Amino acid sequence: MKFFRKALIILIMPLFAFSGAHKFYISVTNVDYSEKDQSVQIITRIFIDDMNAVLKERYGIPSKLGTDSESAVDREYLEKYIRTKFLVEINGETVKYEFIGKKYDTDMVIYYLEVPDVPLKNLKQIGIQNEVLTDIYDDQQNVVHFNINGKKKSHVLVKSHTKGMLNL
Amino acid sequence: MIRIKYAFASVLFLFVAVGFAQEVVTKEKEPGHNNQSKFKQLYEEFATPNTYRSASGAPGPDYYQQQADYVMDIRLDDKDAKIFGQETVTYTNNSPDHLEYLWLQLDQNIRTKDSKALSKNGSTVKQSEDTEDFVKKYITESFDGGFNIDYVKDASGKALPFTINFTMMRVDLPTPLKSGEKYSFDIKWNYNIPDHTVDRARSGYEYFKEDGNRAYVIAQFFPRMAVYSDVEGWQNHQFWGNGEFALPFGNYEVNITVPADHVLDGTGVLQNRKEVYSKEMMSRYELAKKSYDKPVIIVTQGEAEAAEKGFSNKTKTWKLKAENVRDFGFATSRKFIWDMQAVKLGGKDIMAVSMYPKEGNPLWEEYSTKAVAHTLKSYSSHTFDYPYPKAISVHAKNQGMEYPMICWNYGRPNEDGSYSDRTKFGMISVIIHEVGHNFFPMIVNSDERQWGWMDEGLDTFMQYMAEQEFGELYPEAIAPNGKYPSRRGDPAKIVPYMSGDQSTISPIMSNPENVFQLGPNAYGKPATALNILRETVMGREVFDHAFKTYSRRWMFKHPTPEDFFRTMEDASAVDLDWYWRGWFYTTDFVDMGVKNIKKYQVAKKPVTGDLMSKVFLVSSDSESYDPALDGINPSETSKTLKEYMMDNMTEAERAAVKEPKYFYEITYNSPGGLPMPLIVEYTYADGSVKNITYPPEIWRKNSKEVMMVISSPTELTNVVIDPKMETADIDITNNSWPKKEQENEFDKMKEEIKGK
Numbered sequence: 001m002k003f004f005r006k007a008l009i010i011l012i013m014p015l016f017a018f019s020g021a022h023k024f025y026i027s028v029t030n031v032d033y034s035e036k037d038q039s040v041q042i043i044t045r046i047f048i049d050d051m052n053a054v055l056k057e058r059y060g061i062p063s064k065l066g067t068d069s070e071s072a073v074d075r076e077y078l079e080k081y082i083r084t085k086f087l088v089e090i091n092g093e094t095v096k097y098e099f100i101g102k103k104y105d106t107d108m109v110i111y112y113l114e115v116p117d118v119p120l121k122n123l124k125q126i127g128i129q130n131e132v133l134t135d136i137y138d139d140q141q142n143v144v145h146f147n148i149n150g151k152k153k154s155h156v157l158v159k160s161h162t163k164g165m166l167n168l
Numbered sequence: 169m170i171r172i173k174y175a176f177a178s179v180l181f182l183f184v185a186v187g188f189a190q191e192v193v194t195k196e197k198e199p200g201h202n203n204q205s206k207f208k209q210l211y212e213e214f215a216t217p218n219t220y221r222s223a224s225g226a227p228g229p230d231y232y233q234q235q236a237d238y239v240m241d242i243r244l245d246d247k248d249a250k251i252f253g254q255e256t257v258t259y260t261n262n263s264p265d266h267l268e269y270l271w272l273q274l275d276q277n278i279r280t281k282d283s284k285a286l287s288k289n290g291s292t293v294k295q296s297e298d299t300e301d302f303v304k305k306y307i308t309e310s311f312d313g314g315f316n317i318d319y320v321k322d323a324s325g326k327a328l329p330f331t332i333n334f335t336m337m338r339v340d341l342p343t344p345l346k347s348g349e350k351y352s353f354d355i356k357w358n359y360n361i362p363d364h365t366v367d368r369a370r371s372g373y374e375y376f377k378e379d380g381n382r383a384y385v386i387a388q389f390f391p392r393m394a395v396y397s398d399v400e401g402w403q404n405h406q407f408w409g410n411g412e413f414a415l416p417f418g419n420y421e422v423n424i425t426v427p428a429d430h431v432l433d434g435t436g437v438l439q440n441r442k443e444v445y446s447k448e449m450m451s452r453y454e455l456a457k458k459s460y461d462k463p464v465i466i467v468t469q470g471e472a473e474a475a476e477k478g479f480s481n482k483t484k485t486w487k488l489k490a491e492n493v494r495d496f497g498f499a500t501s502r503k504f505i506w507d508m509q510a511v512k513l514g515g516k517d518i519m520a521v522s523m524y525p526k527e528g529n530p531l532w533e534e535y536s537t538k539a540v541a542h543t544l545k546s547y548s549s550h551t552f553d554y555p556y557p558k559a560i561s562v563h564a565k566n567q568g569m570e571y572p573m574i575c576w577n578y579g580r581p582n583e584d585g586s587y588s589d590r591t592k593f594g595m596i597s598v599i600i601h602e603v604g605h606n607f608f609p610m611i612v613n614s615d616e617r618q619w620g621w622m623d624e625g626l627d628t629f630m631q632y633m634a635e636q637e638f639g640e641l642y643p644e645a646i647a648p649n650g651k652y653p654s655r656r657g658d659p660a661k662i663v664p665y666m667s668g669d670q671s672t673i674s675p676i677m678s679n680p681e682n683v684f685q686l687g688p689n690a691y692g693k694p695a696t697a698l699n700i701l702r703e704t705v706m707g708r709e710v711f712d713h714a715f716k717t718y719s720r721r722w723m724f725k726h727p728t729p730e731d732f733f734r735t736m737e738d739a740s741a742v743d744l745d746w747y748w749r750g751w752f753y754t755t756d757f758v759d760m761g762v763k764n765i766k767k768y769q770v771a772k773k774p775v776t777g778d779l780m781s782k783v784f785l786v787s788s789d790s791e792s793y794d795p796a797l798d799g800i801n802p803s804e805t806s807k808t809l810k811e812y813m814m815d816n817m818t819e820a821e822r823a824a825v826k827e828p829k830y831f832y833e834i835t836y837n838s839p840g841g842l843p844m845p846l847i848v849e850y851t852y853a854d855g856s857v858k859n860i861t862y863p864p865e866i867w868r869k870n871s872k873e874v875m876m877v878i879s880s881p882t883e884l885t886n887v888v889i890d891p892k893m894e895t896a897d898i899d900i901t902n903n904s905w906p907k908k909e910q911e912n913e914f915d916k917m918k919e920e921i922k923g924k
Contacts, residue, residue: 101918160291
């Protein structure tokens with residue numbers, strides 16, 4: 001299953017297109033549970049140029065994520081932006097998550113978020129509110145795949161519908 | 169002996185048990201069932217072949233198609249962004265039927281204020297809404313689009329009654345149009361041109377506020393004859409936005425009047441080049457016609473930038489003529505830079521053309537025409553020589569849309585001229601895709617309104633091949649990538665879709681309006697299915713011949729899905745009913761695994777009587793398995809075998825034999841529903857590797873499980889199914905024996921962070 005999960009995020013590619021072949025705006029997030037670490041582990045893949053565009057538009061910084069001239073400020077704003085637009089809810093309450101790290105894969109940035117100390121027996125419901133990039137792209141699709149304790153569910157979140165849930 | 173007796177006894181017992189079981193079952197007998205086999209023939213899904221369409225998949229002896237010829241005068245009002253047209257349609261009824269009325273497509277009517285298409289997806293209240301969206305949704309009036317029809321008249325000028333139903337218009341004929349007859353009539357119309365960057369219209373203008381100019385890409389812009397065919401009668405599925413269009417072939421003579429400082433290009437051959445080109449442009453054009461390796465600039469960036477500063481109140485009329493096309497489109501602006509080069513194909517010179525505002529540079533001057541030329545060559549080599557005189561790629565923000573000989577493509581650098589790899593490869597890919605649409609569906613004229621995948625899927629498959637070939641031809645253009653980073657086509661790339669929630673996926677054989685995810689449904693999955701068919705199921709040689717046969721049989725004709733499916737089988741002698749059924753008619757997915765491996769050795773058994781001629785194999789979990797016999801030649805273990813070999817083989821033959829010493833019975837399973845070839849890589853203790861591809865037919869009788877026996881001189885150490893990920897297997901954790909522990913990506917990231 002672990003590899004499968006990895007395959008899912010690596011091989012995202014366009015889930016939506018509109019006509020002949022429009023440029024597509026998409027991110028893919030996988031929400032898994034680690035029994036070993038008793039934590040909810042989240043991996044998101046999103047286009048680097050879209051993230052640079054939103055940081056520039058929103059905060060007015062000349063963001064250069066994913067290039068040699070990426071700065072600490074860029075990284076700081078990336079985290080700030082994600083924390084504003086990406087919320088995790090457990091059993092109906094918004095919870096804090098840790099920003100574990102990020103890496104790049106060709107034109108994508110992959111970031112890793114973790115909600116620690118979540119015993120499986122207490123996990124009744126998990127929700128993701130994902131508004132990332134919907135503030136600059138009306139067509140942004142944020143796909144969220146839950147896979148927790150063998151229970152799977154996928155959501156295609158859009159600007160008018162930004163929250164996906166999984167009941168356990 | 170004792171053991172053998174026991175075996176006999178157990179066989180007897182089995183019979184008894186079966187007998188007993190049957191007795192019990194008679195009381196509640198299982199109900200019968202219909203044919204559930206994945207290999208069931210497709211006779212129920214396919215229409216019965218007839219004289220219009222043959223069982224071979226070729227057009228039948230009575231195949232017919234209608235023709236619609238147009239003579240049009242078009243005028244663009246650049247001040248108010250309006251377009252006016254007057255057209256004479258000459259419709260030829262080649263069908264055996266008499267037609268009481270004619271239907272025309274009015275695609276622009278999808279943009280009327282009260283368009284039904286606006287509510288097709290339902291709507292929900294948003295508790296927090298961007299102010300701009302709120303104003304647009306609740307406060308301001310929506311865009312006043314759609315056709316205004318001034319009149320429909322017959323050739324003598326007499327008004328003809330017409331009725332508009334949403335995006336279609338019926339013209340009632342005074343007397344039915346008989347089979348074999350022609351009918352001419354005139355329509356006068358106009359509409360407000362939409363801003364295509366808003367709500368993603370497929371055509372319209374982009375407004376550049378810095379210089380106050382518009383760049384127009386105009387298509388689906390005049391009342392166009394609908395298709396009348398042997399399979400649908402009049403095409404009657406309205407234009408809801410996703411299902412693009414199909415139209416009859418015909419000849420076009422179009423005069424387009426635009427501001428005098430515009431440059432224009434469109435479907436067909438320009439008839440009055442000397443009138444509309446400057447002397448400078450004329451001489452550059454002559455050079456371009458002879459330039460086969462790189463484009464020649466016809467209008468430079470400097471000239472385009474100079475033109476941007478003016479606004480001519482004079483006009484110029486551009487006259488275009490096109491033969492045997494199914495539609496007409498054009499692009500016009502004073503902002504366009506223009507370049508062209510020649511491409512030699514089948515002994516003919518074809519012009520590869522690009523038009524783009526300065527906002528597209530430096531990307532467009534470098535890659536657009538190169539991509540157009542490459543597409544024409546690559547697609548022609550897989551189908552037929554491109555039959556039209558030119559192919560134009562026009563840069564329009566966010567657009568990717570195709571028309572005969574002309575298409576609009578996205579790919580815009582940042583304001584400072586820099587661009588990401590995503591922008592660059594996105595641009596090259598979309599140009600290949602849209603220029604490629606000339607082949608499917610502009611020439612092989614399938615019905616996109618009904619079957620989006622027939623043009624999008626086939627085109628995306630061709631696009632994948634063309635992209636890979638582009639990477640091989642221009643390694644410097646794709647560096648540092650080793651191969652072109654195609655977004656679709658590789659089997660592994662469709663896995664997330666095919667493994668997704670069943671409630672959000674539809675079979676490929678669905679109308680494009682009714683699918684949940686049009687991208688993978690009409691583009692990615694059929695493209696991947698064809699790629700797998702070519703690389704893994706049929707092989708390139710067999711596939712390519714069949715695919716070419718389909719393209720040639722149906723060029724300048726209207727094929728249906730069955731014509732494609734049937735031709736692919738007819739021209740290859742591969743019965744693919746199981747493949748079409750699984751990949752195109754269902755949402756099943758591929759998941760194959762290795763479930764169990766049982767090891768056997770040749771047993772050392774003293775045998776007599778009837779059993780003397782047998783060789784016995786025992787499994788490693790049996791008591792009589794002797795580890796000491798591992799690796800011993802069976803002829804040394806089994807006296808029977810030894811005697812047989814001595815009696816039937818010469819000494820030299822015996823010496824040459826490399827006896828297998830290990831025997832394995834391997835159980836493969838298929839938790840997924842799609843039967844596929846089972847590709848297995850066997851690795852042995854001596855390091856040797858053997859690849860075996862078992863045909864998909866192994867899943868005929870039991871689609872869930874199959875056993876295979878292999879024997880080898882050295883011990884088997886590893887079994888991997890589909891080692892090169894060719895089948896879009898959605899779960900590869902069950903593909904290996906012994907089971908591999910896969911590394912957790914999250915743990916890996918944690919490790920990396922710790923290291924820092």
